[in-house]
Amino acid sequence: MTDPKESLGKVRDRIDSIDRQIQELISERANWAQEVARVKGEGLSAIDYYRPEREAHVLRMVVDRNNGPLSDTEMVRLFREIMSSCLAQEDPLKVGFLGPEGTFSEQAVRKHFGHAAYGLPLGSIEEVFQEVAAGHADFGVVPVENSGQGMIQVTLDMFLTSEARICGEIELRVHQCLLSKAASLGEIRRVFAHAQSLQQCKTWLRINLPDVECVAVGSNAEAARLARHAVDTAAIAGKTAGKVYGLKPLAEGIEDRADNTTRFLVIGRSLFPPSGNDRTSLLITVNDKPGALYDVLNPFAKHGVSMNRIESRPAHTGKWQYAFFIDVSGHIDDAPLQEALKDMGPVATQVRVLGSYPVALP
Numbered sequence: 001m002t003d004p005k006e007s008l009g010k011v012r013d014r015i016d017s018i019d020r021q022i023q024e025l026i027s028e029r030a031n032w033a034q035e036v037a038r039v040k041g042e043g044l045s046a047i048d049y050y051r052p053e054r055e056a057h058v059l060r061m062v063v064d065r066n067n068g069p070l071s072d073t074e075m076v077r078l079f080r081e082i083m084s085s086c087l088a089q090e091d092p093l094k095v096g097f098l099g100p101e102g103t104f105s106e107q108a109v110r111k112h113f114g115h116a117a118y119g120l121p122l123g124s125i126e127e128v129f130q131e132v133a134a135g136h137a138d139f140g141v142v143p144v145e146n147s148g149q150g151m152i153q154v155t156l157d158m159f160l161t162s163e164a165r166i167c168g169e170i171e172l173r174v175h176q177c178l179l180s181k182a183a184s185l186g187e188i189r190r191v192f193a194h195a196q197s198l199q200q201c202k203t204w205l206r207i208n209l210p211d212v213e214c215v216a217v218g219s220n221a222e223a224a225r226l227a228r229h230a231v232d233t234a235a236i237a238g239k240t241a242g243k244v245y246g247l248k249p250l251a252e253g254i255e256d257r258a259d260n261t262t263r264f265l266v267i268g269r270s271l272f273p274p275s276g277n278d279r280t281s282l283l284i285t286v287n288d289k290p291g292a293l294y295d296v297l298n299p300f301a302k303h304g305v306s307m308n309r310i311e312s313r314p315a316h317t318g319k320w321q322y323a324f325f326i327d328v329s330g331h332i333d334d335a336p337l338q339e340a341l342k343d344m345g346p347v348a349t350q351v352r353v354l355g356s357y358p359v360a361l362p
């Protein structure tokens with residue numbers, strides 16, 4: 001009979017040898033990434049080397065090649081980190097997000113830019129837009145939509161007054177936990193959470209903590225920070241926030257909908273070339289007159305442009321003027337989209353391209 005210790009040793013030798021090869025290949029890749037940077041021009045800053053369309057293309061090839069056992073999400077995460085480190089050889093990207101540390105926004109930053117990017121926690125969604133506009137952050141990450149609760153209006157409204165461009169989208173599965181210093185649910189008298197999170201966990205709270213006081217605060221991480229101070233309080237937040245603020249999960253996966261997902265936008269200052277599978281976000285304003293919306297949407301149908309989303313907001317440019325946030329498939333350089341926008345010219349009061357960006361990866 002083979003000695004189990006001996007066979008474990010053999011398996012570990014094999015793993016060591018694979019790790020050696022992986023490491024050599026990662027170093028070789030990092031050298032080639034430096035070569036790419038040299039071709040682009042020396043002495044530029046990180047943002048000049050960053051190519052979201054190329055990253056999306058690389059990651060789609062990773063997904064296509066993946067035969068398991070690791071999931072597409074895991075494989076994408078590992079390669080994202082490799083690219084993040086390769087890019088940060090020059091100088092890390094600075095990415096603003098709705099802080100403090102431990103928010104889902106920070107998780108979205110890590111999912112999209114990896115851990116080699118420098119995360120800049122900011123006080124509000126407005127501040128994220130401001131810091132990007134002022135050039136203090138290269139990019140910003142802001143929540144725009146939750147699968148259960150719909151659009152986040154503060155984010156949409158910021159596009160009415162800012163020049164920000166959308167450079168990417170991130171979909172993050174949001175798993176909520178009840179975090180506390182307490183040993184059991186019975187000790188909890190008060191729960192802190194962001195209003196959206198309270199909403200996402202409404203049924204769970206009603207069944208499991210029917211008599212507690214629910215207090216809405218600025219962010220989930222803020223809730224976790226507050227819950228540190230009293231043993232009869234808890235916070236609803238992600239597991240990461242629990243780690244950052246020293247709280248234990250008393251319950252996990254407490255969101256009412258199992259597919260609870262938040263979509264984030266990456267905002268920057270410029271447009272990027274096509275990646276091969278893109279989405280375009282448009283801001284279109286029209287006067288309030290019969291048929292105006294029909295006239296604006298008709299060109300999309302005429303030129304075979306598929307519309308993914310439409311949201312209307314008061315335009316802030318005049319009474320009874322409406323702004324439509326419209327997402328369509330494709331890149332702004334694509335001929336059908338160009339044709340559709342041309343036809344729309346006479347009927348819309350304003351058409352602004354907010355951005356064309358790669359469709360979210362797993």
Ligand SMILES: O=C(O)C(=O)C[C@]1(C(=O)O)C=C[C@@H](O)C=C1
Nearest residue numbers: 033036050051054055083086087
């Ligand atoms: O291909 C490039 O343009 C690179 O700079 C290399 C690389 C990579 O590591 O693959 C690094 C950063 C860019 O954002 C995209 C890709």
